[in-house]
Amino acid sequence: MDALYQPNATGLEALDELDHVDWNRLQHAYGKGVVSLEGSNASLSIAGDVARSLAALRDDPSFAIGDGLYSNVCHQGTVYEATAFAVPFIAAVAAGDVPDSIRVPLLALLGDISIGGSSVAPHGSHSGAYGDQVGALVTESLATSMRRFTTLRTPELVALVQAIRSLLDYYDRHTMGVILIGMPGIEKRLARYPQLYSRIGFAHEFRPLTTDELTAVLSQRIHSGPQNPDEYLGYSTAVATIARITGGNFRLVDRLLTQVHRIQALNHLDALTPEVVDAARETLLIGH
Structure with a gap:
């Protein structure tokens, strides 16, 4: 397996280096390389093409992230070989001179990827890492790429980066799940975020104590x-x-x-x- 490529540039300029990776040989949610998906749905025009999804960050970041990157490299919480090679570009763009409207969703995507890389999805049918050694590869890619954010100063973004690093640390040190406890209706709030909600094993309602x-x-x-x-x-x-x-x-x-x-x-x-x-x-x- 080739070494993970780390772009030299940051921000949108990092996308000029996409051709340093042979995307055609990398497994993603729909197969390897460019996979054409038939249908009239506009979102299908970018699903099945990791490089194009990354390149689309220049013109339509929301479309690139929601319909492209989440579909291809973090599909319902599952991560793939291509995910590990996409992470350095996602981090490089987020660490550069881009507005927070681009940076924050990319950091959130990295957080979702870090969760997916912390478990195994043997058949690719649920959240986790799909493929031999993919979890370790994704974790390595995240650990290296997150170093780009050492100079970040915005408190909310610093907290988000720290949360991603904490997830990586948990993956390295433990085999554990995460329990979210909140007010009544928390499951409805989480349902608004399908990439997170898809990872929830079950919801338990605490009834009033007898x-x-x-x-x-x-x-x-x-x-x-x-x-x-x-x-x-x-x-x-x-x-x-x-x-x-x-x-x-x-x-x-x-x-x-x-x-x-x-x-x-x-x-x-x-x-x-x-x-x-x-x-x-x-x-x-x-x-x-």
């Missing part, structure tokens, strides 16, 4: 129960207050108890009292 479940959570999180009979009433009232405030919402229970522990530590308190719970609620603006 009394027994809430008691079990509190027993694990509240390490110091009532120490004498005089504290039982205050403790029971505090637990009832937590149940009332949170309505059994697991996320709110976790946030509230974290703040309770903080208030207890700052004030050198051991007992759980209704006053401590109310102070935590006021701080988090829960129940207003």
Whole structure:
């Protein structure tokens, strides 16, 4: 396998070096080389041609990224041999003198590619790396290409680049999945981003905790129960207050108890009292 080519130029000028790569021999989502897809859909005119998808960044970046690059080199989360060779050009363009309207979607694409390269798609039918050693090749390409962004200063873009590097680090060090926890309706929000949503294995809805479940959570999180009979009433009232405030919402229970522990530590308190719970609620603006 040929060495990965890193363009010398940055920005759109890097696309002048596309002919340094023999794209005809590289596997992408639709085969090798230029694959003609029949149909009247305009998006099919660029799918099946990696080099053309990259070159289209000059004239129609949105079309090039959405219908070209995502279709060819990060198809529903699957990455290919051609992906590894496209990454240096994607990074070179994003690192150059281009508007954020081009840079940000390209960085997002690199993030999606880094996720795809962190697992294996043996049959190419789901997200992951498709092909022998493709995952390692994509990871190598990303690691080398991301060095271009060391001088990036925009806080939001720095955070995005750091997130991509973190994904690479996870791939190198661990075999693990990622759990996203959010507000009700998070799955509908994620559905707006098919390249991310296609990677989600399943969605689990946390229903309100039952009394027994809430008691079990509190027993694990509240390490110091009532120490004498005089504290039982205050403790029971505090637990009832937590149940009332949170309505059994697991996320709110976790946030509230974290703040309770903080208030207890700052004030050198051991007992759980209704006053401590109310102070935590006021701080988090829960129940207003």
